[in-house]
Amino acid sequence: MPHAFSQTLFDKLPIVGILRNMPPLTVPVLARYYQAAGLTTLEVTLNSEEALTTITRLVQEFEGQLNIGAGTVCTLNDLEKALGAGAQFIVTPILQEEVVRACQKAQVPVFPGAYSPTEIYTAWHLGATMVKVFPATKLGASYFKEVLAPMDYLRLMPTGGVTPDNFTEFLAAGAKGLGMGSHLFPKTLIEEGQWEELAAHFKRVVEKYKTYRNNLKTK
Template sequence: MNSSFSWEAFDRMPVVGILRNVPPRHMQKLFTVYYDAGFTTIEVTMNSAGAAETISTLGKMFGGRLNIGAGTVCTMQDLDDALSAGAQFIVTPVVAEAVIKACAERGVPVFAGAFTPTEIYRAWELGASMVKVFPAGQFGPAYIKEVLAPLNPIKLLPTGGISQENFTDFLEAGAKGLGMGSHLIPKALVENEQWEQLESHLSGFAEKYRHFKQQMN
């Protein structure tokens, strides 16, 4: 049985950390550092080796503390494997209609990948909880702001090219969350087991977000 996705936790720190091909031996320490820094939501991409097993193991270790989801879900087989492993939310890189519909029917949050206004609207219409605008770095925050002018009810989650230097610009443009990979979790720090440096990096990002949120309130 999948535990429920916590929107309260996500709203507290609306960032989806993206993990791809992280060695299993690093996962427990990495997730501990990630959680202790104040992050709440993380995805393991299904095109990583042993993704389903990793999601299952992490769910047992961190269930109830972290939202643990599956990314790069393109097919119904991917979806079945992810949900069977205990994924609490689903992320697609494209407008995978069957996957989005199935998640909506089952009450599973799905962050569907799209880029053009037509794709974004279609993903939302199909039942996406949020629409992952990917690759967001190509056109930057201005694109998010312009898309939301006519499509303001849609919750956008820009992903790709988001960094500690520009993430507040995307939030100011109207994004309701952010998807971040190597800019948030540098691969070299994980591979070299530089946990103190990773903790400092993540804590710095979290503090910058909290400061931004205080200014916006």
Template sequence: MSKPFSWKRFNEIPIVGILRKLPASKLDKVVKLYQQSGLTTLEITMNTDGADEMIRQISEAFPNLNIGAGTVCNESDLQKALNAGASFVVTPILDERIIHACNEANVPIFPGAFTPSEIYKAWSAGAQMVKLFPAGLLGPKYIKDVLAPLDQIKLIPVGGVDLQNFTDFLDAGASGLGLGSQLFLKDAIQNNEWKTLEKHFMAFVDKYRMYIQKKT
């Protein structure tokens, strides 16, 4: 059974960390550092070996985190994710059947879209946010241009977002950010360099907090 998605926690720092193909032996340590740094929302991609068990494990071990499922491309993966307790769902593509199924289950869904027509279609079908993917191809200006006529839509860019540019995406109107390899440093994880990884997580948190302070 999924625990409710906390928008309050998400809005504290609207970054979704994307864990893809992480070895199960590293999971607990990485997630513990992630939570300690102040990050609040995390997805496990369904093309990770044992993804559903990972979702179940960390949902139980870290109840104060939003734990979701990413790379959900079909209804079979969706059911596995929901059964494991995913509190939100992210897709790389637009599939209205998955959007409707998530709405019926009262689980937030962030479907992938790229063009203005796809983005509007995903939002109209019931998405709570629309994952703009791949965002790095056109950058923050594309988000600003899309949101000029579609300002009611919440966009979360994924792909090409990093420590240097993530506030540019927020300035352009993004409601959140999705980061995978730019957040979870592969070499640091492989070599158990946990201080390096924690420092990297904190760099995102500190930059976001400074960004918010300047805005207020």
């Protein structure tokens, strides 16, 4: 399969950067700094301007360097368009059984949105690659630890309220991935074209993750 999702890239730094309503001409520039800092996975939401064109362009430019996916996929029609654009993975804000099953059949990784333990369990057993727990804002890291206590086989990705300041708390609670949007992409830096500052911001996130992983190895 051309332009396939790389699990190796994702595992290297399991943060999904969520690009929503980003100016289309800005995205490729931003993505270059993102990749150079060591981040590996980007999601372009379908409710963004020129989302499909942006996905195609990113997939072509960053083949083998970044995983590029489509977010806010809610219907089979959305899925068809996203895959047609070259999306390497699919993210949904809701648990849509048809979309999950179609992704599984097409062998495309899918991170469906779920909230309650029942929804999370259902999403996983439908064939989710990882379950996006959304919105995680009010749940906090302790929620993940509690859900995983009886179902430790689940792979969970908190999204919504995950920030560079708190993401290690979610990892420590058992999360296997993280979804980060506006906190990872500061609006002011991007609007003002402060690319060096943005690059430094990305590098701080990467270093914090690496420090967390290294500390685990020494325990």
